[in-house]
Amino acid sequence: MKFEAVTLDMAILDFPTAAEITALHGAPLRSLADTGTEAVAGIVGTSAERVRARLTKTAGVKHLQAADDEDLRECLRVLRCWLTDPASYTSSGATPKIRRPEGIGQLPVPRTVKHAHGDMTCGLCADPVKAGDVVGRMRNPKDRLFVPMGWLCAHCLYERREKPRRRDVVLRIFHHFFASSAAGLNAHECDVLRIWLTETEAPAASSAWREEPLNGTLARLETSVTEGKGTTWIPMPTSCTIISALLDAPGSSEAETAILGAVAQHLNEWKTNPRGIEARRYGTGPRYRAAVLNATDRPTVLSVRGGPFDLHHTPSSVTETADAVDSTQ
Numbered sequence: 001m002k003f004e005a006v007t008l009d010m011a012i013l014d015f016p017t018a019a020e021i022t023a024l025h026g027a028p029l030r031s032l033a034d035t036g037t038e039a040v041a042g043i044v045g046t047s048a049e050r051v052r053a054r055l056t057k058t059a060g061v062k063h064l065q066a067a068d069d070e071d072l073r074e075c076l077r078v079l080r081c082w083l084t085d086p087a088s089y090t091s092s093g094a095t096p097k098i099r100r101p102e103g104i105g106q107l108p109v110p111r112t113v114k115h116a117h118g119d120m121t122c123g124l125c126a127d128p129v130k131a132g133d134v135v136g137r138m139r140n141p142k143d144r145l146f147v148p149m150g151w152l153c154a155h156c157l158y159e160r161r162e163k164p165r166r167r168d169v170v171l172r173i174f175h176h177f178f179a180s181s182a183a184g185l186n187a188h189e190c191d192v193l194r195i196w197l198t199e200t201e202a203p204a205a206s207s208a209w210r211e212e213p214l215n216g217t218l219a220r221l222e223t224s225v226t227e228g229k230g231t232t233w234i235p236m237p238t239s240c241t242i243i244s245a246l247l248d249a250p251g252s253s254e255a256e257t258a259i260l261g262a263v264a265q266h267l268n269e270w271k272t273n274p275r276g277i278e279a280r281r282y283g284t285g286p287r288y289r290a291a292v293l294n295a296t297d298r299p300t301v302l303s304v305r306g307g308p309f310d311l312h313h314t315p316s317s318v319t320e321t322a323d324a325v326d327s328t329q
């Protein structure tokens with residue numbers, strides 16, 4: 001028993017902490033998954049092969065070979081749990097069962113859903129996620145324009161289009177702009193944006209609104225809410241005006257102000273290219289924006305997560321026929 005305790009202590013001492021796991025990239029993640037697997041096998045008295053099979057199942061990963069950095073980080077968090085508390089190796093955590101919203105607020109079925117094995121932050125909204133909270137990953141985007149999102153909180157997995165927060169709408173505008181697209185908002189998101197733009201006088205009094213009045217946009221948001229539309233498209237220049245006008249709106253929470261400020265900063269950097277990214281190498285689209293974002297000298301919650309992310313559109317089967325006309329605007 002004494003020998004096992006010593007082995008256990010040494011294994012934990014050598015193994016990265018939660019913060020170190022978050023900071024790791026590439027090959028070291030893979031080799032730590034191997035050494036961690038061997039260490040757990042030694043401590044619980046089984047083969048590395050069995051530990052590996054249990055590891056992929058617990059971390060929600062099909063094969064270790066196909067795992068990306070985000071999946072490997074989760075593998076390391078699981079291994080760290082087992083090394084810290086070997087009794088947890090045999091306890092089978094039940095898969096969380098969550099009802100997905102229906103209709104225009106529905107998001108696709110996640111690739112994997114589980115209880116978090118360690119503290120982290122959401123890969124989309126950046127909210128803290130505690131060990132034991134529901135987390136999951138969406139399937140990899142089919143369109144290679146988009147990059148895969150990391151582990152998402154339960155709100156971002158299921159509810160961000162059914163019960164959108166103001167931050168969710170801002171994130172949607174950001175990632176659509178990033179991908180060179182108009183922002184597609186469903187009626188719930190239109191309602192949140194409409195209220196935010198009109199509950200005080202400040203947005204309408206902003207210089208951004210005075211230069212490009214948003215009255216027509218407000219009317220379209222209202223129509224979307226009244227008709228329960230699946231998608232209403234907000235053109236890219238209007239998205240910029242909306243962000244600038246909202247920055248002048250008092251009463252926004254600290255988190256809302258922070259995300260608005262980050263979006264405004266990156267929109268400006270994409271326009272001014274302060275680090276002199278060689279635009280010829282990247283063109284003017286998402287690849288250029290990703291390079292500028294990556295090179296920022298003022299990192300934000302958005303720049304560390306990257307993108308653009310595919311935040312999902314309402315499928316046409318649940319979209320009103322009138323949207324076919326709307327989407328061409």
Ligand SMILES: [Zn+2]
Nearest residue numbers: 122125153156
């Ligand atoms: Zn989230």
